[in-house]
Amino acid sequence: MLALIFGNLKSFRGWKLLVFFSTIHLLLSNCKASEQHMVPNVVVDELIYLNLPSSAPLQSPGGWIYHPGGFRGLLIYRAFFNGNADDFRAFDRTCPNHVNQSCGRVSVLTDNVMTACECDSALFVLFDGTPAAGNRSQPLRQYRVQFFGNSIRVFN
Template sequence: MGYRRLNRLRKMLLFFSINVLSVVMIGCREQRQHQVPNVPVDEVIFLNLPSSLPLQAPGGWIYHPGGFRGLLIYRAFFNGNADDFRAFDRTCPSHINEPCGLVHVSDDNIISRCGCDSAGYILFDGTPEAGNQSLPLKQYRVQFFGNSIRVFN
């Protein structure tokens, strides 16, 4: 009787130890960090200028100087607030220093593609397209002021 109780206690201890070890191992897993360099970004884009005309409608986008290798500004909604706009660095997360490492908006105005390997990124939030194991596009903060937006970090 004592042997069975001791054996049962050992199994419970082993089960508990494995679970604790699993939790610790998952918690210690290396976090993937963005390798796109942090550069100061503070750009104001006036929405009433002809160059910004595409941003007047949802799904519209423009390229703008700034960031590490340029900015991609995308209008997702038409609610009249900062949540309408997304601002991403144009640098491909997997090809940071390569000449081909810029994203370009595809014809569907929903996906941007890396010039090196055609990896896709969804413009709504910058996440990689299905099957793309890359990090998401580097995103910047946006403030909306009615006729202008401010892109900054």
């Protein structure tokens, strides 16, 4: 059948065509459509001043706050990874499993390490938003953060 498509494969041109189409096939078969996140992509551009009393928990590593914005609110976390003072994370509080339900919001647990969905208690790691063991959900929607010394900008 390949001989019908490429002609005489003994010729140099036939081999070049075979290699070309095989390469294209391999490249296209390895391309996957990026999985769309369940949480809607809304415009986020928030400036948070770290010297305000409402942002006091962000002064120390492991501190976090809830902030208006995003789809169902923002969760800002100060990771302070490897001694990097400007290591902040920002997540949408929407639970990826329950986007369209009123209970579909995550809340930080008392251990300050995990967040839980209010609908089904599915756990997410606060450090990076990944689902905890046994949770087959997508991770929390994460936003970009810039540090400016006394403020941070959360945006997408």
